[in-house]
Amino acid sequence: MQSVGKKQPGSGGWQRLEALGHSCFYLTLRLFGLAxxxxxxxxxxxxYLLGSREIHRRTRxxxxxxxxxxSRWGLWLATFKNVHSFGRVLVxxxxxxxxxxxAFAGETAGYxxxxxxxxxxxxxxxxxxHVGNWQTALAHLERLPVPVHALMHYDQQAVAKHFFDLRPGRRPFxxxxxxGPLGGVVEATAALQRGEVVTIMGDRLVKGSSVTVDFLGAPVRLPDAAYVLAGCVGAPVAAMFAAKTGRRRYQLRIRDVWYPRWQGRNQRAEACRASGARFARSLQEHVDEYPYQWYNFYDFWQQ
Known part of the structure; x- marks a missing residue:
């Protein structure tokens, strides 16, 4: 299994242990399949849950x-379901x-x-x-009539491989x-100006500017890069989430669509905050329906 905690620099022993764990699952898949x-x-x-207090602290x-x-036991069971769901996605x-x-069978609600x-x-x-089997589900957007781009941090040396790293041939996006330069914004802008699709994660602030909105009853900070990018080129934003709905089934659903717009820089901050609020509402609707399929293993409210 992939570690859900942050590894410290130079933690070679932990990385070797993690690599061994992945190798065991790869061997099991070859011998006994998905089941x-x-x-x-x-x-x-x-x-893992019995031996690690850290994962409980991160999911709580x-x-x-x-x-x-x-209750305390109920919380332990919920943690098991959350981490087990994440493990199934990795498998x-x-x-x-x-x-x-x-491939997985499924549908795109709102296609x-x-x-x-x-x-x-x-x-x-x-x-x-970071919900559901988003990465494998997004592969099915290859059938769109325009290229699809994923703006993401991509570590080719990571132990937990993406499915397109394990499979030979062309990537689906x-x-x-x-x-990269300017966080990939230049390349993403060019893609949108060509009428193409750019996917961006909206639920994890790593760096850059942000907006503060309400999520599950408390304020959180969300990155605003997607709203600024869309507003500058006049593109729509579609909040779309993936869910694992069966052993080999998935669903992609578009929950909201809007156009971030403003007149001058004075209105941009409020337009971005309103966009962040719409995204947070859509995400909350999704986790209400699939509560164990959100994989942000840290205190999202204390960034």
């Missing part, structure tokens, strides 16, 4: 806000990458609406979050690295 890896995941997660801020009525990723022509937005020719910012 075997899911079965192995149950005791692995249980032992979200789970206590989402389930304020839980799915490996299963897809290790075999040719593998016709997305096609209409693309047809406007202004580009589309798909604003998503183009990666714009946030580690």
């Amino acid at each position: 075997g890896a899911y079965l192995l995941l149950v005791p692995v997660v249980a032992v 801020p979200y789970l206590q806000r989402r389930f304020p009525e839980l 799915d990723r490996a299963w897809l990458g290790m075999g040719r022509n593998r 016709e609406q997305l096609l209409k937005l693309v047809a406007e020719g202004k580009g589309v910012v798909l604003l998503t979050a 183009h990666i714009i690295s946030t580690d």
Whole structure:
């Protein structure tokens, strides 16, 4: 399993242990398939939770806000479900990458609406979050009539491989690295101006400017780069989230669409804050429906 905590620089021993864990799951997938890896995941997660206080500390801020009525045992069980759900996503990723022509069945709720937005020719910012099997689900956007780009941090040396790193051949979407010049904004702007699609994570502030909005009853800071980018080129923002709905099924759903607009810099801050509030409402709707499929393992309210 991938570590959900932050590794310290030079933690070579931990990285070797993590690599060994991934190798065990890869071997299980080859020998026993997806069902075997899911079965192995149950005791692995249980032992992990019994031996690590850190993961409980990291999941508690979200789970206590989402389930304020839980007892101590109920909170432990909710943590198990949250981490186990994350583990299944990692297993799915490996299963897809290790075999040719593998795919999950599913649907994109709002796909016709997305096609209409693309047809406007202004580009589309798909604003998503660390929910569900988002990465493998986004691969199905390859059928859109324009190229799809993912603005993301991309570590090719990471132990937990993306499914497209494990699978030979062309990637289903183009990666714009946030580690590049100006955080990839120039390349993302050019893609939108060509009428293409850019996906951006809207639920994790790493650096840069932000807006403060309400989420699950308390203020949080969200990055505003997606709203500024969309507003500057006149592109719409579509809040779209993925969910794992079965062993080999997923769903992508567009929950909201809007156009960030302002007249001059004086109005930009309020337009971005309003956009952040819309995204937070959409994300809350999603975690209300799929509470164990949000994978921000840190105190989201104390950034």
